[in-house]
Amino acid sequence: MSAERDELAVGPAIRRRRRALELTLAAVAERAGVSAPFLSQVENGRSRPSMGSLQRIADALDTTAVRLLAASQPPRPVDVVRGDSAAVSRVRPLVRGRQQLHALEFTGEHDWSRIYRHRNDELLYVADGSAEVEVDGAAHTLGRGDTLYCAAERPHRWRPLAKGTRVLIVAVAEHVEVADDRDL
Template sequence: MTTELTRVIDEQALRIGERIRALRRASELTLIQLAERTELSHSFLSQLERGHARPSMVSLERIARALGTSQVELLAAGDPHQHDPDDPRPDIMRAPEGARGPFSQGEARLLVHGASAFAFEPMEWVGANTDPGPYYEHQEDEFVYVLSGRVLLDLQREGISELAPGDSAYYRGGTQHRWCSADGAEFRMIVVKQAPSGVGTRG
């Protein structure tokens, strides 16, 4: 008889599935509701949460957007070097390290070893997109700081602000937001989002 454990693809798939389940529950969504939002089947999402399936990048993007997060934050759950939430020691990350992946119209690198152990989810975001794409919205507050380039930050209700190197913005959870290059050149930002409540962080 095949056991629950032997049907798990691997530990990375299991950790990603557990992260998706935790975020779904924190958002107070049922599997059926998440399936409706993502246009993915209920059975596939159930298998995914239990580590019995591995999502494509397209599926991961749909799930991330429905849960108010990003692909890279979900992929970070599979980091084999996860920081233990009960370990009081600092988390040191070297330049080549960190989960990387697409985020909206650019690429992001998570700046901690697995987001679930920390109260904040800091990442480096690089892009040159002039199309801001669809709005993102999540329950957590977020802070952005421009390292280089010029950015158009669109906070839907508040309008568009142009940010230059050294400029920053802080906006509350529930704020619809997106960004793009102001001139078509590459830009780099630090993005720091609060960790979702009830998803494994300390305190």
């Protein structure tokens, strides 16, 4: 399946989530700041949302873009994601489907105003360029080859500092329960 077809497949996942929450198309569109006709086109696979629009739709549905993308594809025991499959949105899934691990590659701009907090741990790796990562209010500047580990539930955000920056984010999927060693 091509990257474009993967992105179009997110529509049914959005519709399933909206219906599970018993929300109308108009209510979700208003919450997300998109038009109801556009959201309808996305749900029906006739339009592809930008990563920003997908994130706003995910927020309106009390979920994440990663979860919506994962829910749009079946698990694959073996999957190759080619380097030339970069999405128009400048976010490329490195692991597709509802797997126990998720990984994304980000290039270009990233929304600094958005603060993330995940159920499981996350690792950020700067493949090219440099990025600023803020965790619990403390700023960290990362260069090419640097990594930052972020424990579960820590509020964090990041942004590229140089043109051409590529950031890889790898994490245990949100739907997977991870036992804390203090629980053992």
